[in-house]
Amino acid sequence: MNTTESYSAVILDLDGVLTDTRNLHYDAWKQTFDEYLRNYGQGPFSQKEYEQYVDGKPRSQGILDFLIFRGIPITSSELQKLGQRKNEIYLSELDHQGVVVFSDALRALRKWRDKGVPLAVVSSSKNTTKILDRLRIRNYFEVEMNALIGEEMHLEGKPSADFFLEAAKRLNKKPDECIVVEDAVAGIQAGNAGNFASVIGVARPGQTGGKELSEAGADFVVTGLEEIFDLKPNIIKSWRNFAQFIDGKEMALFLDFDGTLSEIVPDHHDAQMVEEIRPVLTRISDSIKVAIISGRDRKDVKARVGIDGLFYAGCHGYDISGPGCFHFQIEEAEEASSEMNEAIKQIESHADKYPGLSIERKKYFTAIHYRNVDSSLHQSLKNEINDLVKSFKKLEVRRGKMVFDLAPKLKWNKGEAVKKLCEVLDMAPGKTVAVYIGDDLTDEDVFCELHSWGIGIKVGIESMAGTCSDYSLRTPSEVATFLNKIEQNFTQQEKQWRRGA
Numbered sequence: 001m002n003t004t005e006s007y008s009a010v011i012l013d014l015d016g017v018l019t020d021t022r023n024l025h026y027d028a029w030k031q032t033f034d035e036y037l038r039n040y041g042q043g044p045f046s047q048k049e050y051e052q053y054v055d056g057k058p059r060s061q062g063i064l065d066f067l068i069f070r071g072i073p074i075t076s077s078e079l080q081k082l083g084q085r086k087n088e089i090y091l092s093e094l095d096h097q098g099v100v101v102f103s104d105a106l107r108a109l110r111k112w113r114d115k116g117v118p119l120a121v122v123s124s125s126k127n128t129t130k131i132l133d134r135l136r137i138r139n140y141f142e143v144e145m146n147a148l149i150g151e152e153m154h155l156e157g158k159p160s161a162d163f164f165l166e167a168a169k170r171l172n173k174k175p176d177e178c179i180v181v182e183d184a185v186a187g188i189q190a191g192n193a194g195n196f197a198s199v200i201g202v203a204r205p206g207q208t209g210g211k212e213l214s215e216a217g218a219d220f221v222v223t224g225l226e227e228i229f230d231l232k233p234n235i236i237k238s239w240r241n242f243a244q245f246i247d248g249k250e251m252a253l254f255l256d257f258d259g260t261l262s263e264i265v266p267d268h269h270d271a272q273m274v275e276e277i278r279p280v281l282t283r284i285s286d287s288i289k290v291a292i293i294s295g296r297d298r299k300d301v302k303a304r305v306g307i308d309g310l311f312y313a314g315c316h317g318y319d320i321s322g323p324g325c326f327h328f329q330i331e332e333a334e335e336a337s338s339e340m341n342e343a344i345k346q347i348e349s350h351a352d353k354y355p356g357l358s359i360e361r362k363k364y365f366t367a368i369h370y371r372n373v374d375s376s377l378h379q380s381l382k383n384e385i386n387d388l389v390k391s392f393k394k395l396e397v398r399r400g401k402m403v404f405d406l407a408p409k410l411k412w413n414k415g416e417a418v419k420k421l422c423e424v425l426d427m428a429p430g431k432t433v434a435v436y437i438g439d440d441l442t443d444e445d446v447f448c449e450l451h452s453w454g455i456g457i458k459v460g461i462e463s464m465a466g467t468c469s470d471y472s473l474r475t476p477s478e479v480a481t482f483l484n485k486i487e488q489n490f491t492q493q494e495k496q497w498r499r500g501a
């Protein structure tokens with residue numbers, strides 16, 4: 001499943017999402033406010049203030065919110081004049097500099113049109129029609145909502161959901177059938193207030209705001225509109241589909257650790273499981289089989305999770321232990337140990353070229369962390385490690401988040417480990433469902449393995465191009481929310497089956 005199947009209409013903001021007019025707006029606001037602020041002996045208008053108080057809002061609302069922040073009173077006639085001044089500067093710059101539609105946006109519009117997905121454009125600008133006509137893109141949209149219509153209908157501007165809800169209504173869709181695409185914090189807030197299927201933030205390269213959009217509640221943050229076709233629906237928002245799939249079946253839960261149960265942190269020693277997860281996971285494991293599948297050493301991850309009675313797979317599934325003295329290891333991995341020792345010696349002897357490099361020795365793998373190495377050195381480190389590994393027959397490099405994992409060259413991975421555990425757990429195909437949650441490249445082996453018979457959930461808000469997962473969760477805290485929902489909805493069912501079995 002992908003997001004395309006979980007929405008049937010798209011609502012897009014204009015400035016900054018479809019067109020490069022966001023900077024024009026900022027420049028016009030800056031000139032207008034800087035002139036005004038000088039009269040009050042105040043410093044200039046900043047980009048941050050634009051993003052926080054003005055961006056995405058109807059003209060007069062933006063002026064009011066910003067001036068309230070600066071503590072400057074304004075009469076209604078001054079408000080009018082200030083808005084007009086901004087618009088004059090904006091329109092004259094528009095004539096002077098011109099405007100273009102982003103090429104990724106145009107490709108996405110065409111793709112949606114070819115798929116027959118109806119589109120609406122929603123903007124707080126009174127110049128919306130003018131811009132759409134000028135760019136000859138007006139005919140892509142079934143619905144146009146702009147500030148002139150909003151004023152006529154007495155709708156509240158963003159961050160209220162009024163404009164988006166009216167657009168959905170005019171498209172003949174319910175909010176949970178539409179996705180909203182926005183580049184401004186106020187727009188993300190409006191999308192969330194309207195309970196749309198997904199609210200997608202756009203932060204193109206070189207554009208600030210990705211973090212702010214995510215903090216404002218964006219389900220995803222993309223760097224271009226075509227990435228939207230690869231996104232996966234959030235499993236909490238798609239709960240009904242998930243519950244239908246699980247209904248009447250037994251479930252086993254497989255969980256990655258770093259980036260899934262714990263936030264990614266600069267130093268791998270500091271990773272800790274998100275506080276709310278331990279109690280709910282402990283309760284769940286009473287009635288559902290739970291396995292932790294990590295790239296870390298088995299003992300390390302077990303200590304960090306700290307719950308008895310679970311299966312723990314360390315070193316990407318090469319070393320597994322479980323209840324009742326269960327133990328399974330890929331013994332051939334031992335054969336790579338002398339090459340591994342030699343490779344590490346060589347890397348250590350070059351380590352001072354890469355300040356911040358951290359080497360994590362594990363039972364069968366060795367993680368070379370470069371998160372804290374200056375980014376200008378990443379490529380040469382990568383080349384050096386690839387060259388080094390070529391001289392060892394029994395080793396290969398696996399990639400993870402800011403890490404090169406030196407691994408025994410064997411056909412074993414997390415996907416194989418999950419398959420093995422399903423056998424051990426006697427999970428009958430069709431009667432049991434394996435649910436796997438992970439965030440990293442090495443988790444793709446499991447997502448691919450489960451593709452036809454289980455459910456893969458990818459944690460993260462960025463591009464999901466190439467993932468085999470079915471659903472997404474934003475953060476480890478959202479994993480905790482998901483686990484709580486599992487407990488509320490499924491554990492009783494699981495207990496009854498076991499009693500009846």
Ligand SMILES: O=P(O)(O)OC[C@H]1O[C@H](O[C@H]2O[C@H](CO)[C@@H](O)[C@H](O)[C@H]2O)[C@H](O)[C@@H](O)[C@@H]1O
Pocket residue numbers: 256257258259260263264265266267268269271293294295296297360367369371400401402403405440442
């Ligand atoms: O399979 P996982 O449980 O996700 O383990 C994958 C690797 O996780 C750790 O490294 C990652 O997390 C660190 C702490 O947040 C972060 O600093 C690092 O950049 C990440 O790659 C762990 O240290 C590795 O051994 C695991 O292979």
